[in-house]
Amino acid sequence: MKIDKKHNRVFMTYAIPIILISITSYSIYAFLPEATISTLGEEDHLIEYLTAFFFLLAGIFFLLAFLTKKTFFYYYWLS
């Protein structure tokens, strides 16, 4: 029972930001004018830069996780 509660808490730690970001992101269609929405989605504007930023952060944390766990690839190719 304790494990289930801990598991749920861990899951919610990730699920809540995901749900909040998704709702905020998609709700712009309900609140913002057409011109603003069009500008946001253009090349080299906010959404594209945010995508790049999240990919960069994901890359950094995957790399840190990789170095922490020291996988098969680490032992055979990098060590």
Added chain:
Amino acid sequence: MFLGFGEEISWGQRLFGFGTPKLINKYNVQGEFNLHNLDIFNIRNFDGNLKTGVERILSINFLYRLFWLGYALLLPAIYQFSIFIRYVVDKIRLPLPPINLGIFFLINWIVYRTIFQFFLPEGKTQHYYDTILEQMECISAFLFFMLSIYFYNLYKTKILDA
């Protein structure tokens, strides 16, 4: 992930202000220094029309969807049932996403398709309709970010526990 980052900002082309080499410019639909907008990978042709059929399968959007579908959803699902897949994943110590986080990739795509098909008004500019595709990609990048934090915390905790 680093490839995705570099491609999204065209490897810093705007930031550092360098031009597109002639060869890439010739085949890049948007005339930028990146691979994902090359004619073969872009979702649109040079004439601006959306690709269809086999051509569409090679588009980077489709390949990216296949990637997250395979890695975040199918792999964890198959891992439960296939001894061979479980052996390979365990052997190479591939980080296996928990399916309850992986499912968010699918939910994100379903929300995108639903809004695009049923809720967006007609007669708007192309950029207006492209924004929602960019949003879907942005949220999927955020999902990968969340996954990476999950793995990092998981491995760090395991080491501390040991």
